[in-house]
Amino acid sequence: MYKRLISVLVAIGIGASSTAFADEGFDKYVEGLKVEAKQNGISDEILASAFDGITFTERAVKADKNQPERKLTLDEYIPRAVPDWKVKQANELYQQHKTTLEAIGNKYGVQPRFIVALWGVESNFGRLMGNYNVIEALSTLAYEGRREAFFRKQVMAALQILDEGHITAKEMKGSWAGAMGQPQFMPTSFLTFAVDGNNDGRVDIWKTKADVFASAANYLSKSGWDDTYTWGRQVSIPTLSKDLKGVQLEKAKSLQEWQALGVRKLNGDALPNVDIDAWLIQPDDQKGRAYLIYGNYQTLLKWNRSHYFALAVSHLADRIK
Known part of the structure; x- marks a missing residue:
């Protein structure tokens, strides 16, 4: 008191x-x-x-x-969080560190483009780590x-x-909150997930890229990532469908069940014929963007419980070649 x-x-x-x-x-x-x-x-x-x-x-x-005075919609937020210049840098850095990223991706079962996307969203590829004394x-x-x-x-x-x-x-x-280094790990997350990516006996998520990449991959891997699949996709939904009324948006269904309810790819094409559970989410409201998300997206939410964060990472990963 x-x-x-x-x-x-x-x-x-x-x-x-x-x-x-x-x-x-x-x-x-x-x-x-x-x-x-x-x-x-x-x-x-x-x-x-x-x-x-x-x-x-x-x-x-x-x-x-x-607290921000006004919450941006996803239509406003995504272009700001994933601008073309960041996409360009993400692709350049992927190529620059391709050998290390792919070796780490294979070891931990995580697609390298998601490692790079997390790196870009969390700290602008290590440029914005914060300058507070953590203790x-x-x-x-x-x-x-x-x-x-x-x-x-x-x-x-x-x-x-x-x-x-x-x-x-x-x-x-x-x-200011004590999130550290290029992946912005809290200290407890560091102790749980950070790993020595270059085998020098230290875990340096501030300056050593191999440690940054391996630690991010290890976090995703231990949190349930499955590199067989991607994160999900933005979709179009029938605005007047009686069948979708009352549907619990965060209740999983198969892609074919969503297809039967009228959900389609954003361009109107049929959903993939893949046996995987998906959740329908509309983070803004019923008039905002709609997404079908998979288990990997749920893993991104374990990193940060914000749909805006997870969607920024996902959209950036989709634009990395």
């Missing part, structure tokens, strides 16, 4: 003294984090470097609370209190990554 009151005072801007008050409370909170981390086996040396000079970072809290940002958000348990767990995971020697505290940069 005490630290929540402090964060409220800071958020509404009650004088310079409130910031000093917050810093005092934050410093005490950090001492508690250190005690817990030491109990978890983190060395004194790592704790000293990780927490050296960190302060309450108000801009991370503001970013966490910030500082995570500690701030844990202290702020609205999702303390989640962010406190991320702090402990980040300290474990440092203790294992994958990166230094100074180099551990990420987003």
Whole structure:
């Protein structure tokens, strides 16, 4: 309650003294984090470097609370998320790293174009990884209190990554929420899915492309990816079909069942004659874009629970040759 009151005072801007008050409370909170981390086996040396000079970072809290004023429709969002220049870069980078990507794709059973698409959507191919001190940002958000348990767990995971020697505290940069490196993994995701793609004994998702690609592929593979199939497709649906009224859009049916209900490819052609379950989704509303999605799309949603994210990745992957 005490630290929540402090964060409220800071958020509404009650004088310079409130910031000093917050810093005092934050410093005490950090001492508690250190005690817990030491109990978890983190060395004194790592704790000293990780927490050296960190302060309450108000801009991370503001970013966490910030919500867009207007939600874009998919017709507006997809061209912005997957512009032609990004498609061009995705294809160039695929060719540049083709040997590594295909070797990793074969190892993990993931089509390389999806690895590149995730890379492009998450961090613009490694150009936009965030410049926040990860320990500082995570500690701030844990202290702020609205999702303390989640962010406190991320702090402990980040300290474990440092203790294992994958990166230094100074180099551990990420987003305001603590998402790290080119695939933007949270620390717990790093510990679960990040792998050493070039066999140098370290897992570097910040600078080493082989580690970035292998970690993304491993995430998808362990989350249920099936490289036999793609993600799905945009479709046209009959607007006045009585048979589609009352259909639960997220209930799986076979492609032939959807075909019988009048669902078609976007160009009007028949759906593929393939035995696979599919879900019909309309993320905007009943007048917006419609998609038939497969299990691989559901796997993308495990990475990020946003249809807009999953569709941006899917559309970009479709445009990579």
